[in-house]
Amino acid sequence: MMELTLIGIGTGNPAHLTLQAIRAINAQDLILIPRKGAGKDDLAELRHVICDEVLTNEATRIVEFDLPVRDEQTANYRQRVNDWHDAIADAWKAAMAEHPQAARVALLVWGDPSLYDSTLRIAARLDPAPGVHVIPGITSLQALTAAHAIPINDIGAPFLVTTGRRLRDEGWPAGADTLAVMLDGGCAFTDIDPKGVHIWWGAYVGMAEEIICEGPLAEVSDPIVQMRAEARQRHGWIMDIYILRRR
Structure with a gap:
């Protein structure tokens, strides 16, 4: 066999x-x-x-x-x-x-x-x-937290791993203040209320082309969208992932 x-x-x-x-x-x-x-x-x-x-x-x-x-x-x-x-x-x-x-x-x-x-x-x-x-x-999730030198969860708190499609279609899931979002080709973070939300984003994490950005979602959302588009144009493809946390 x-x-x-x-x-x-x-x-x-x-x-x-x-x-x-x-x-x-x-x-x-x-x-x-x-x-x-x-x-x-x-x-x-x-x-x-x-x-x-x-x-x-x-x-x-x-x-x-x-x-x-x-x-x-x-x-x-x-x-x-x-x-x-x-x-x-x-x-x-x-x-x-x-x-x-x-x-x-x-x-x-x-x-x-x-x-x-x-x-x-x-x-x-x-x-x-x-x-x-x-x-x-x-995993890309491990590479992302390493790139930003952060733990993914607050002490004793859960986190939820989801997709960009579900975040866009269903909104912020109940029961978790921290989200790890994968497979997001449409920047679903732009569809949620940014008030009090922090984002840690990365593309090509762990690779020579790595790009990372973090900050209050209201401040860095547009720059991330622009960086993502430019990187995709430059390489012809993109793999990115991000963490959202409500403060």
Whole structure:
């Protein structure tokens, strides 16, 4: 039976790799690297950089494959995501089928496979089901708090991890004064009442391109929107995350 290993690689900085991740990379027959289309070549290149730095097993093959594009026309969000995950699973199977001799296959996953990442859900769609192993990685949330040198929660207080879409559509969730917001392509922090809210924002955290900004939301909201737009234009892609706290 094929073994599939999902290796958390942090935010693209090779220094984020754990010893467990390095050993796992070198134990593979095949490493699959997705290509995400024009303007996002850096994402595949960063995975190659990581392999160049830590891969010493000459028998390990590195193979790129094209990642399907999500259909944004279907009205139902969950249906769009489910269809997309089906297509990605098919792309994995096609790539693996070209290398039937590979018994140990790995994917390098941004951050950690368990936090706002669907790699495990996609792996569950493979038939026949492989044996799945997970190597945890540094998450963008950890990289953000490290970049700002802050704890994520007040003493004894909870925090809530959510998405930009939910913050925009549903407002500030009840029961938490601190929010960690991920997957926000639309700057949902601009849709909430900024009074008494502090933000810690970062893009490309942990990488050479890292940009961070923090302050009262009312004062830094517009500058963050501008920095984000300029960085996306410059690199062709952006990965950002932020923490909001009501004072």
